[in-house]
Amino acid sequence: MSRRRQIYEGKAKILYEGPEPGTIIQYFKDDATAFNAQKKGTINGKGVINNRISEYVFTRLSHIGIPTHFIKRLNMREQLVRQVEIVPIEVVVRNVAAGSISKRLGIAEGEPLPHTLIEYYFKNDELGDPLIAEEHIACFGWASNEEMQDISAMAIRINDFMCGMFAAIGIRLVDFKLEFGRLWDGDYSRIILADEISPDGCRLWDMITGEKLDKDRFRRDLGGEEEAYQEVARRLGLLDTDNGPSEVLDLNAHRKLRGK
Ligand code: UDP
Numbered sequence: 001m002s003r004r005r006q007i008y009e010g011k012a013k014i015l016y017e018g019p020e021p022g023t024i025i026q027y028f029k030d031d032a033t034a035f036n037a038q039k040k041g042t043i044n045g046k047g048v049i050n051n052r053i054s055e056y057v058f059t060r061l062s063h064i065g066i067p068t069h070f071i072k073r074l075n076m077r078e079q080l081v082r083q084v085e086i087v088p089i090e091v092v093v094r095n096v097a098a099g100s101i102s103k104r105l106g107i108a109e110g111e112p113l114p115h116t117l118i119e120y121y122f123k124n125d126e127l128g129d130p131l132i133a134e135e136h137i138a139c140f141g142w143a144s145n146e147e148m149q150d151i152s153a154m155a156i157r158i159n160d161f162m163c164g165m166f167a168a169i170g171i172r173l174v175d176f177k178l179e180f181g182r183l184w185d186g187d188y189s190r191i192i193l194a195d196e197i198s199p200d201g202c203r204l205w206d207m208i209t210g211e212k213l214d215k216d217r218f219r220r221d222l223g224g225e226e227e228a229y230q231e232v233a234r235r236l237g238l239l240d241t242d243n244g245p246s247e248v249l250d251l252n253a254h255r256k257l258r259g260k
Helices: 046-063 099-105 134-139 145-167 225-235 246-257
Strands: 006-009 013-017 023-028 031-034 039-042 070-073 078-082 089-096 112-122 171-185 188-194 202-206
Touching: 023 046, 046 070, 046 078, 046 145, 046 225, 089 145, 112 134, 112 145, 134 145, 145 171, 145 188
Parallel strands: none
Antiparallel strands: 006 013, 013 023, 023 078, 031 039, 070 078, 089 112, 089 171, 171 188, 171 202
């Protein structure tokens, strides 16, 4: 890999300066963290799979008219994206109670919610990404009311699309996290979908067995996280040899190296 200027290193990705102004390279790591980085580990091959899953989901979303930062996948672990100014809000969409909402409000995990909920969290590691109300967003100027209208409308469309996409492969989309950014054009900006969509930021349960196919396997020490991520990719048709053998072969090579 040529030496490019590193812009930022996050928990699961590294961002490098892209080849042209206004572009960025997202490098997907195998590192996994949970509970605000108190738990750290690696999930072998995760970066390769998340790069591929996120490419797939962002591409499908662009086909239904959701503007995204995704430009193209460059290789196994990297994708070229548009540079945006990240809105400092994590947008969580929930269809079924799980995780923090179950803990906070005492709702049993797996209880379907009466209707889809959108929650906002302030992106701030030092504060542990606290839950906030829309009023806080307006009050502190993290996003304008017009931007929040775009964000909430897109979040609902993304949820509707993704619920169907996953249902078609026997997966229940319990909840997921989105991040949005401002794409600047002179003095004007518009909101587009940024970051990634992968089993790192989604709760995905097998519709029949209820088996967890996401990062909760790592968070809750359930084991089998590599296989779970691969299973999601496989069901999406991303590990088929017909679709390009490189991922399958390389993942297997990786596993053989580790004697698995
Ligand atoms: N999530 C995420 N990053 C975060 C917090 C949450 O990707 O920093 C995702 C998480 O994977 C889940 C959804 O957002 O799919 C809702 O997470 P929740 O609020 O239940 O938090 P958790 O139980 O992970 O603490």
